[in-house]
Amino acid sequence: MSGRTTALTPPADAGPPVRHPEAPAPGEVIGAHYENCFGCGAGVPHGLHLEVRAGEGVAVTAEFRVKEAHQGAPGLAHGGVLATALDETLGSLNWLTRVIAVTGRLETDFLLPVPVDSVLYLEAEAVAVHHRKIYCTATGRLGGPEGPVAVRADAVFIEVKVEHFINHGRPAEINAALADPDQVKVVRAFEVNP
Numbered sequence: 001m002s003g004r005t006t007a008l009t010p011p012a013d014a015g016p017p018v019r020h021p022e023a024p025a026p027g028e029v030i031g032a033h034y035e036n037c038f039g040c041g042a043g044v045p046h047g048l049h050l051e052v053r054a055g056e057g058v059a060v061t062a063e064f065r066v067k068e069a070h071q072g073a074p075g076l077a078h079g080g081v082l083a084t085a086l087d088e089t090l091g092s093l094n095w096l097t098r099v100i101a102v103t104g105r106l107e108t109d110f111l112l113p114v115p116v117d118s119v120l121y122l123e124a125e126a127v128a129v130h131h132r133k134i135y136c137t138a139t140g141r142l143g144g145p146e147g148p149v150a151v152r153a154d155a156v157f158i159e160v161k162v163e164h165f166i167n168h169g170r171p172a173e174i175n176a177a178l179a180d181p182d183q184v185k186v187v188r189a190f191e192v193n194p
């Protein structure tokens with residue numbers, strides 16, 4: 001066998017995800033990783049402005065209120081926006097492992113329509129790690145933690161170095177990010193072995 005596998009099921013020799021000793025405490029709000037992130041940044045007027053909280057183990061929760069700017073059909077959230085909310089919540093698991101990782105694969109099920117103004121209660125959990133691959137899963141419930149599951153996703157994130165962004169991002173934004181002390185603080189938090 002050769003070539004990469006993008007399967008969403010961890011291989012038999014995958015290990016458990018490990019919570020970093022300095023991970024935010026359960027219940028603590030995890031700040032935005034980048035001010036101009038469409039998922040979590042305060043600097044994006046029509047962004048999702050997701051507020052993510054650390055959970056127990058390697059898990060997080062988040063809330064997303066659907067706005068008019070997020071519509072696909074009249075009065076309903078766009079599926080791609082909902083996938084983004086799941087992706088962002090899953091990406092926030094990085095903060096608990098202190099591993100920078102990007103989405104390699106995201107498989108989403110849309111189970112119920114999600115109206116504008118509703119609040120999607122999101123939960124994400126890392127389930128296994130195999131070398132650079134992190135297997136994780138997320139749900140979005142309508143209205144609150146006890147609401148019906150409207151969307152769900154399974155994903156594989158791939159660990160990368162900070163150079164991934166520096167080498168591929170548009171220089172204007174990369175240079176601005178590297179000149180911003182708050183952003184540099186975020187990057188430092190991920191430098192386990194500087």
Ligand SMILES: CCCCC/C=C\C/C=C\C/C=C\C/C=C\CCCC(=O)SCCNC(=O)CCNC(=O)[C@H](O)C(C)(C)COP(=O)(O)OP(=O)(O)OC[C@H]1O[C@@H](n2cnc3c(N)ncnc32)[C@H](O)[C@@H]1OP(=O)(O)O
Pocket residue numbers: 003004005006007033034039087088089090091092094095100101102103104105131132133156158160162165166174177178183186187190
């Ligand atoms: C200076 C400013 C820095 C700012 C940022 C700083 C810090 C960030 C901190 C915190 C972040 C916190 C939160 C983030 C929250 C949310 C963000 C949302 C997440 C996203 O929205 S992020 C954007 C979308 N995302 C991409 O933009 C990825 C584009 N893509 C690539 O950049 C490459 O494609 C890459 C790197 C993925 C792999 O490339 P590569 O060459 O490094 O790896 P390679 O091919 O060797 O594969 C190695 C092993 O991964 C497996 N593998 C590969 N590809 C796979 C796939 N697609 N699916 C499943 N498995 C896959 C192989 O099968 C092999 O596994 P095996 O060895 O077992 O076969």
